[in-house]
Amino acid sequence: MIAKYLKIAEEIKSQLTNGTLVAGSKLPSVRQLSEEFRCSKNTVIKAYSELEKEHLVYAIPQSGYYVVNEFKISAHDPAVIDFLSAGPDKNLIPYTEFQHCLNQAIEKYKEDIFTYSDHQGFHSLRTEIVKNLENSQVFTNPNRVVIVSGSQQAIHLLTALPFPNGKKNILIEQPTYFGMIESLQIHQATTFGIELSMDGIDLERLEYIFKNNDIKFFYIIPKFHNPLGHSYTNKEKKKIVELANKYDVYIVEDDFLSDLDRDKKSDPLFSFDTSGRVIYIKSFSKVFLPGLRIAGVVLPAIMIKNFLRYKFSVDFNSSVLSQGALDIYLKSGMYNSHLKTIKEVYFNKMQLLKRSCEELLPKGTDYTKPDSGFYLSLYLPENVSAKKLALLLSEKLILIDDTNRMFLSEYKKDNLVRLCISQVHDHQIKLGVEKIAQTIALLGK
Incomplete structure (x- = not known):
């Protein structure tokens, strides 16, 4: 009752x-x-x-x-198997803990957070981010960190920003994060691509592009790549940095899922950089709170003044209330505790997805095998269209990404789909893969 x-x-x-x-x-x-x-x-x-x-x-x-506000019942249907959404698992978001941090931030920093703030970001937060980055083998100082409104803002600003090397063209992996491609298209930047697979990139091809195409920077996702799930080896990362130094190319390292890495010996490209050529982006969206819209960018000292000028023209400064609350959250140790939980959850989900792919996918369908992270991709048989597959599956309440938006026009493929494990429930994974497999087999007839 x-x-x-x-x-x-x-x-x-x-x-x-x-x-x-x-x-x-x-x-x-x-x-x-x-x-x-x-x-x-x-x-x-x-x-x-x-x-x-x-x-x-x-x-x-x-x-x-x-x-307070109108109440809306969630439109999310429990019958939907969501391999599409890429935000963090809603059951893992620490709402209550962060609410306490927001309240404390209002009390502790009230004279700072409701007035205009340092364009570079809340100094206390920059200091905490520097301490946090040491766990990822990124050693820097608060003066080189700029707080931005999410990693997408950093990407957008860097795409438009003149670089010290005086070059204009940009190189990206293919496929890659669609937000980067959107920024490139908006700024009408001349863009080159280099094909990426789970075997990595062709380093000889990379050297040729660096040498001959006036590359301003190379945008790279080194760990748990979106959409493939690929991670580079330390040897590959070291070689990429060496080539960048040799040909005066900057690197924009989007390390947005590094907190999920279980390999303590896997270092970022930043750690191999001795000449201030790697720009490192640290986001809190995918593993923490997407709506927080806070990220940190570690920039070469020579670029900070100009970067801040460009940022000022966009939003003056990022939300100081969010910065103050995140500062308290990091100081309290709650973030590290949160990471321990999510590492295990996402690792287990990925293992379950890989086992399901191994058992159920039809002949002619290949799949990437990331250790962890959010993403795993399927390479479909030649006669199966990713767009048609995504459409048919959506009618069965199974959501996937056909990856069309992740390619430059000259690299577009209709045989790659991305599965994201972050918001799909454990008990849905095998059933979802089974239905994907059945639909692939149907389309392949």
Whole structure:
């Protein structure tokens, strides 16, 4: 039997959902509801207290209770098997812990977070990020770190920014993160591609491109690549940095999933750089809170002034409240505790996905084999279209990415699909792969 206070709370939610109550509406008094539901005033107060915990209503002393915002039921259908969404697992997001950090930030930094702030970012946060980066073998100082509104802002600014080498063209892996391709297209940058597989890139081809194509920077995802899941070896990373130094090319290292790496001996390209040529981007979106929109960029000293000028023209400074809360979260040690949990969860999901692919995929279908991370990709048989597969599967409530947006036009392929494990439930993985396999076999006839 449902407790009376929960019935009251559900009735109010129902009115929020159907629009009877809207943002700012005053709710019935405690006495009115106690009479309507024939219960004690304490029961009504308990119902309102539950709604306050869900941030749906708030109380004004001597006045009553009011609606914070319209209530919307999640549109996410539990029948959907979501291999498409790439945000962190919603069950792993530390909402409550971070809420405490937000509250503390308002108390501790109130004189700083509600006024104009340092364009480069909250100094205390930059210091904490530097300490955090040491775990990834990135050793720098706060003066070289700039706080940006997510890694996408860093990518967008760097694409437009003049570089000290005076060059204009950009090199990217193929395929690669679609946000990078969007920025390149918006800025109409001359772009070259280099093909990437789970065997890596052709280093001789890389040297040829560096030597002959006036490359400003090479954008690279060194660990758990999007969409392939590929990770470079230390030997390969060292060679890439050597070639960049030889041909005066900068490297933009997007290390957005490095926190999931279980290999403690796997170093970033930044660690092999002795000439300030590697720009390192550290994001907190994929493994922590996407809506936080905070990332750190480690820049060569020579580039910081110009980078800040470009950033100022976009948004003056990134959210200082978010910066203050993240600073407290990192200081508290909660972030490292969070990482221990998610490392295990995503590793286990990836192993389950790989086992399912091994057991179920039809002949002629190959798949990448990342150690961990978010992404695994399928190479389809020649006569199977990725677009058609994605469309047919969506009709069966299975969502995948056909990767079309991850290729430059001259590299486009219709035989690659990406599976993301971050938001799919463990019990859905094998079933999802089974249905993908059946649909591939159907299309291949």
